[in-house]
Amino acid sequence: MNSPTQPTAPRPRLGFIGAGRLAQTLARAAQQAGWTVSHVASRHAGRAQALADALPGCSAVGMDAVVTYCDLVLLTVSDDAIASVCAALPWRTGQAAVHCSGATEVSALQSAAAAGAAIGGFHPLTVFADPGATLASLPGCTVAIEAQGTLNLTLEQFAQDLRLRPLSLPPGARARYHAAAHYAGAFLNALLGEAARLWASFGASEEQTLAALLPLARSTLNAAQTGGLAESLPGVVSRGDVGTLRKHLDAIDGLPEQDIAALYRVLALRTLRTARGAGRLDATQAAAIEALLLADQQLVQTRSQSIE
Numbered sequence: 574m575n576s577p578t579q580p581t582a583p584r585p586r587l588g589f590i591g592a593g594r595l596a597q598t599l600a601r602a603a604q605q606a607g608w609t610v611s612h613v614a615s616r617h618a619g620r621a622q623a624l625a626d627a628l629p630g631c632s633a634v635g636m637d638a639v640v641t642y643c644d645l646v647l648l649t650v651s652d653d654a655i656a657s658v659c660a661a662l663p664w665r666t667g668q669a670a671v672h673c674s675g676a677t678e679v680s681a682l683q684s685a686a687a688a689g690a691a692i693g694g695f696h697p698l699t700v701f702a703d704p705g706a707t708l709a710s711l712p713g714c715t716v717a718i719e720a721q722g723t724l725n726l727t728l729e730q731f732a733q734d735l736r737l738r739p740l741s742l743p744p745g746a747r748a749r750y751h752a753a754a755h756y757a758g759a760f761l762n763a764l765l766g767e768a769a770r771l772w773a774s775f776g777a778s779e780e781q782t783l784a785a786l787l788p789l790a791r792s793t794l795n796a797a798q799t800g801g802l803a804e805s806l807p808g809v810v811s812r813g814d815v816g817t818l819r820k821h822l823d824a825i826d827g828l829p830e831q832d833i834a835a836l837y838r839v840l841a842l843r844t845l846r847t848a849r850g851a852g853r854l855d856a857t858q859a860a861a862i863e864a865l866l867l868a869d870q871q872l873v874q875t876r877s878q879s880i881e
């Protein structure tokens with residue numbers, strides 16, 4: 574944060590093309606942080622006007638006008654539209670075109686670079702739904718930045734002003750970065766769904782499952798934040814408890830849905846790798862667990878082949 578005696582560098586004039594969920598929050602956050610959002614556009618004029626109405630001093634205009642009047646233009650359109658929308662706009666030297674997609678390469682903005690504009694990526698790592706709620710939860714989130722030189726400094730400043738945590742991405746890493754983020758979002762949800770399937774087998778409702786398991790999930794996340802992944806790893810594999818692991822496998826192998834046991838084994842093997850890497854298990858314990866998981870997997874495969 575700047576002290577009162579530090580001069581504040583002038584912030585570029587910001588424009589948005591695309592007035593969807595992300596733009597509705599990010600444009601408000603930018604204004605609250607003291608940036609000027611002067612022009613917005615969208616495919617449907619009404620969407621742009623609704624956003625402009627929420628931003629004092631902002632005008633809804635055509636897409637070309639955003640590029641004409643703004644120094645830093647955020648292309649907040651759907652991923653598939655980024656390259657084609659960008660290619661139709663009158664870019665010039667001295668301005669910047671930036672998209673907010675996690676998985677789309679910055680090279681999708683190549684047409685702007687060819688016209689002399691700087692190009693980059695600015696991907697806030699959160700879910701944009703209700704603008705009011707997301708605005709409140711934005712500070713502290715990470716934003717992945719991919720840009721060079723002056724634009725990189727500008728986007729880092731933007732992140733700092735929005736109280737986001739900048740993470741620098743090298744070229745070519747976006748799809749891997751975005752895929753990995755799913756493990757903390759969609760796949761975490763899927764894992765809880767897997768637990769709900771298992772608990773449903775003895776009559777527990779989804780509501781009961783979530784009431785019981787969300788506090789456990791939160792304590793797991795808190796422990797990981799405090800101690801790191803390996804140090805905080807809970808569960809039977811990290812304790813080398815082969816007997817209990819055998820009970821788990823016997824129980825789930827007996828279920829009609831074979832995919833439950835298959836996913837359990839894959840995750841248990843990943844857990845084993847972490848526990849082993851952290852020195853939580855000796856070689857004999859690790860070998861016994863691995864043999865149990867892999868031998869039973871062959872058994873399951875044999876069983877399902879014999880059923881077919």
Ligand SMILES: NC(=O)c1ccc[n+]([C@@H]2O[C@H](COP(=O)([O-])OP(=O)(O)OC[C@H]3O[C@@H](n4cnc5c(N)ncnc54)[C@H](OP(=O)(O)O)[C@@H]3O)[C@@H](O)[C@H]2O)c1
Pocket residue numbers: 591592593594595596615616617618620621648649650651652654658672673674675696697698699700701702
């Ligand atoms: N939502 C999230 O949680 C989230 C999180 C991080 C990053 N992002 C990224 O943010 C960007 C915008 O996502 P969003 O969730 O805000 O999407 P959205 O709510 O679906 O809004 C997309 C916007 O793009 C415009 N648009 C779509 N196709 C277009 C086209 N062919 N030409 C011109 N404009 C077009 C739409 O215009 P009209 O409404 O006027 O039709 C709409 O304003 C994407 O790159 C996305 O990956 C989203």
